[in-house]
Amino acid sequence: xxxxxxFRAASVTDAVAFAGTGDTRLLAGGTTLLDLxxxxxxxxxxxxxxNALEADPAFSAVAFANDGLQLGALxxxxxxxxxxxxxxxxxxxxxxxxxxxxAQLRNMATLGGNVLQRTRCPYFRDVSYSACNxxxxxxxxxxxxxxxxxxAVLGTSEACIASYPGDFAQALVALDAEVKVVRGNGSxxxxxxxxxxxxxxxxxxxxxxxxxxxxxxxxxxxxxxRRSMYLKVRDRRSYAFAAASAAVALSIxxxxxxxxxxxxxxxxxxxxxARTAEAVLTGRRMDEAAAxxxxxxxxxxxxxxxHNAYKIPLGKATLVQALLETAxxxx
Amino acid sequence: MTDDSGSRVHRRLFLGMAGTAAASPLVSATxxxxxxxxxxxxxxxxxxxxxxxxxxxxxxxxxxxxxxxxDALRDHAGLTGSKKGCDHGQCGACTVHVEGRRVLxxxxxxxxxxxxxxxxxxxxxxxxxALHPMQQAFIDHDAFQCGYCTPGQIMSAVACVAEGHxxxxxxxxxxxxxxxxxxxxxxxxxxxxxxxxxxxxx
Numbered sequence: 001x002x003x004x005x006x007f008r009a010a011s012v013t014d015a016v017a018f019a020g021t022g023d024t025r026l027l028a029g030g031t032t033l034l035d036l037x038x039x040x041x042x043x044x045x046x047x048x049x050x051n052a053l054e055a056d057p058a059f060s061a062v063a064f065a066n067d068g069l070q071l072g073a074l075x076x077x078x079x080x081x082x083x084x085x086x087x088x089x090x091x092x093x094x095x096x097x098x099x100x101x102x103a104q105l106r107n108m109a110t111l112g113g114n115v116l117q118r119t120r121c122p123y124f125r126d127v128s129y130s131a132c133n134x135x136x137x138x139x140x141x142x143x144x145x146x147x148x149x150x151x152a153v154l155g156t157s158e159a160c161i162a163s164y165p166g167d168f169a170q171a172l173v174a175l176d177a178e179v180k181v182v183r184g185n186g187s188x189x190x191x192x193x194x195x196x197x198x199x200x201x202x203x204x205x206x207x208x209x210x211x212x213x214x215x216x217x218x219x220x221x222x223x224x225x226r227r228s229m230y231l232k233v234r235d236r237r238s239y240a241f242a243a244a245s246a247a248v249a250l251s252i253x254x255x256x257x258x259x260x261x262x263x264x265x266x267x268x269x270x271x272x273x274a275r276t277a278e279a280v281l282t283g284r285r286m287d288e289a290a291a292x293x294x295x296x297x298x299x300x301x302x303x304x305x306x307h308n309a310y311k312i313p314l315g316k317a318t319l320v321q322a323l324l325e326t327a328x329x330x331x
Numbered sequence: 332m333t334d335d336s337g338s339r340v341h342r343r344l345f346l347g348m349a350g351t352a353a354a355s356p357l358v359s360a361t362x363x364x365x366x367x368x369x370x371x372x373x374x375x376x377x378x379x380x381x382x383x384x385x386x387x388x389x390x391x392x393x394x395x396x397x398x399x400x401x402d403a404l405r406d407h408a409g410l411t412g413s414k415k416g417c418d419h420g421q422c423g424a425c426t427v428h429v430e431g432r433r434v435l436x437x438x439x440x441x442x443x444x445x446x447x448x449x450x451x452x453x454x455x456x457x458x459x460x461a462l463h464p465m466q467q468a469f470i471d472h473d474a475f476q477c478g479y480c481t482p483g484q485i486m487s488a489v490a491c492v493a494e495g496h497x498x499x500x501x502x503x504x505x506x507x508x509x510x511x512x513x514x515x516x517x518x519x520x521x522x523x524x525x526x527x528x529x530x531x532x533x
């Protein structure tokens with residue numbers, strides 16, 4: 001790890017003031033940041049510990065009210081996953097958290113940090129590969145003709161085929177959540193979760209957040225999302241990133257799908273809202289044929305590389321299973 | 332300098348002394364009072380004072396900001412029970428308790444747990460030396476071979492039971508998935524956790 005200056009923020013003002021002065025990283029759970037600093041991928045000159053902001057209920061609360069669900073950015077993944085309101089009213093959120101990482105990591109990692117986690121692409125994580133457009137704009141992509149089994153089939157380009165490895169973000173994207181942000185100048189903003197992560201046009205700029213911006217929490221709009229789930233398919237039964245995953249929420253009346261909400265993980269450059277698949281299902285009975293048609297639509301533009309073509313049939317099957325299981329749920 | 336039982340100069344002690352001699356802590360004269368805990372220019376010789384409770388004893392160190400809790404425990408506190416298996420948060424061998432919750436010491440900056448209560452494997456047995464029921468269960472069920480993952484397994488298992496995540500074998504396997512065992516002692520680890528869970532219940 002390169003040397004850095006360490007600061008503890010006692011307030012949001014502190015955090016924003018420190019964060020605004022370039023080459024600074026905020027430290028919450030540290031599970032992504034310290035990992036990448038040890039790999040020399042992240043090289044901040046200043047690290048600002050924001051854990052003390054947990055004392056502010058805006059950052060640490062899980063609150064359910066008429067205006068929907070508010071999740072503080074510093075809520076630890078394990079606490080949100082175990083929250084009874086989240087489990088019963090937003091199973092897709094609870095499951096996306098409970099199925100991620102390990103118990104220890106979930107105790108450390110925060111919701112705000114989790115959505116910002118970086119790709120597991122082995123070329124991104126190994127600085128001895130100089131061609132990585134995500135680390136160094138314009139340097140090329142080592143994964144294109146390398147080992148790309150983990151890489152994305154949706155939302156990619158010749159510039160970058162990295163896959164977004166997180167789970168929680170898909171639940172947020174499916175439910176049209178908003179990301180609450182405090183900007184460098186102290187103003188507050190709300191960014192639709194689906195817009196937080198940028199497209200692949202500039203791989204080295206992953207989110208729309210600027211240097212002085214800090215996520216303060218997430219807002220899930222009012223609605224009944226009890227008929228929802230997160231299905232995660234992976235090489236191991238536990239403690240592995242998704243090979244393919246689906247966050248699904250359905251509203252069904254008289255056996256007909258009124259609203260379908262779908263976000264895909266493990267297969268795309270960024271958390272992937274599957275709107276064409278949703279359109280296939282709206283107004284239709286949920287059965288296997290409908291689910292398969294929706295899955296085909298979701299992956300219509302998928303571009304496989306040498307080692308990741310399996311993600312297309314796997315991703316489709318995962319979505320089909322998630323849709324059918326969600327439709328069968330007793331709520 | 333040897334590691335024989337007869338020698339009193341251990342490798343780790345030697346490196347510690349060499350480090351101290353080389354690094355003279357500097358505190359920047361421009362450090363502001365309230366939240367800045369280190370001089371503005373990061374150098375390898377700046378250290379931060381870090382104080383926390385370690386196995387119910389007050390501990391205080393002057394550490395390079397980069398020092399992880401794992402390195403603080405092993406190299407500064409001399410508590411080598413917590414192991415460095417991967418140093419990247421993937422194996423669980425460094426599992427300790429901070430404020431009663433199981434976390435990975437290798438991905439925790441020591442400076443960020445200022446004031447917290449830390450428990451390591453060394454702090455699990457009672458003062459009179461009686462083993463924690465989990466430690467006893469690991470022995471009873473032969474739940475370790477090389478022993479390298481074992482301190483992390485035990486710390487993780489104690490928390491797993493306390494969290495209520497050890498009700499079934501399926502739960503135990505799922506909630507202990509963050510602790511890898513290359514010797515594959517898993518079946519015996521699960522059995523040990525069942526025993527300790529039952530003992531803790533009664």
